[in-house]
Amino acid sequence: MSTYSLEELRHSASHVMAEAVQRLFPEAKFAIGPAIESGFYYDFDLPRPLTPEDLEEISRLMQESIKARHPFIREEVLRQEALQMFADQPYKLELIRDLPPEETISIYRHGDFMDLCRGPHVSNTGDLRWDSFALLNTAGAYWRGDEKRPMLQRVYGTIFPSKQELKDYLDRLEEIQRRDHRRLGRELDLFSLHEEAGPGLVYWHPKGARVRTIIEDFWRMRHYEGGYDILYTPHIGRSWLWETSGHLDFYSEGMYAPMQIDEEQYYIKPMNCPFHIMIYNTDVRSYRELPLRWAELGTVYRYERSGVLHGLLRVRGFTQDDAHIICTPEQIEDEILGVLRFSLRLWHDLGFDNVVAYLATRPEKAVGEPERWEQALVSLRKALEIENVPYEVDEGGGAFYGPKIDLKIKDALGREWQMTTIQFDFNEPERFGMVYTGPDGQEHRPYMVHRALLGSLERFFGVLIEHYAGAFPAWFAPVQALVIPIADRHIEFADQVFARLKAAGLRVEMDSSSDRMNAKIRKGQLAKIPYMLVIGDREAESDSVSVRLRTNENLGAMPVEAFIARAVEIITARENYRL
């Protein structure tokens, strides 16, 4: 079999799918049908919504087309001809009209189907394998992604060179479902959301909250070590604050309606920065006290459109691990490098070592002097290069108020999640009149950098759950050890063991129910508790526990003290993979 790129395979499959749809709905209007990272799709304008049965029928027709081995035939046509050929296809006409005048217009035919297409394609439909594609789902999609334009029906599918590769892909989709944080959040009793109490608002259950407090404590410790101070600020602020910051002008659609207190309008905060600036401005500042690094686990509320809410990953109330670094121009390179290192180390400790960066530069419309932008950009770029972080440049992708680096981390399944952002702000220091006195005795405008490393604790927790599939490293597992007495007569010794583990600082639970040992182990396994400690006659006699790991590994009996020593060592080292 000849070798085609996935792109060719997928794009060809999308044509074959369109052909099938045309046979099913002769009146269908066709929009676009590109190959994408995970497969392909095609957008159609159809007389009625597609059903799952339609997908089956489309699949069947596609198989027919593949078996018929229709050759793909390329033709180049003049613009006028193209306009005539697609006279009854309004979307195609729009595409043709938007093509630059010098562009060669090509069409591809196979069987009875013809499509405007740049190509390339496989040589005939038989180059696709009938058993290696799958239509996955349908969805609504706006023509050209514009919500003011018609909603089309999109069919997603995928195809691979071989059946096995398709199977691997579908297995991976299943694995993603198994790891879904919403599912694990329920199964492991970590968190919940309540429609009746407000969508997009997270309730942390005892076990989820336990993980959170451990990570927060760790975060605070690291921040103090890293030269940060930690702040607490209010949740609401008078409209003056948001007018001054500019949020009411630029961000009001993300903010909740004001509440009136006395005669004044107050807004719940969508960001922490104005509050930190208020603290900065409580005093005259000298260059001698800079840099200031002020961090806060600040809970903010932002309006997100109902259609985009998704478990912990997209919510309306969340806690940012926010910080603002206020420094002099001379300090920014060191500070940026420091933040980047700090962030990479934090990610490493949490078990994420795969990081890529996106550097966003000055957009057309921007505030702040160009020299400042330049200096900021240089510091960002330099830091990435010193730390050897692979990065892509998003030219003009910065916010109007400053350039930034976003870090995306890859999880255990290789998915990228945008978490960290390190962002200059040339807007708010200006608006709030932030100044410091330099060595020259003059007032200067400091640089201010916003940064959130984990991003939001809610979203981070969602990613964390999926990354570890709920099997958290022992150092932040909500329950580290489960004591399992075999029979009631072992409970007394088990109680002792429980108390000793607890005294050693371990988070331990005991299952003294009347379940059989096997059932207790099963429960421990399902709860993904790192250590299960079985206690029967032999252990009670020898002051030992029989250690079973959640990896199904059975370490056998060891003295209680030996287990404690082992566990404490692994936990205090914050090892992410060894149990």
Place this chain on the structure above:
RNA sequence: GCCCACGUAGCUCAGUAGGUAGAGCACAUUCUUGGUAAGAAUGAGGUCAUGGGUUCGAAUCCCAUCGUGGGCUCCA
């Protein structure tokens, strides 16, 4: 917000000619005291998302609302 689908016990789900709801798991009680992933019996538990409508009668049909899920410029 928009399109489509969905919303039945804590969870996963069954319940199509519309005739006053069912399973498994979980939970409770009792029996069982068992060596590395489910011992057994009994029991409790639902105004079938909410509000309207059609009907003698609605979980089942229609409408609205709320919520959930898959998506919504990887450009011929």
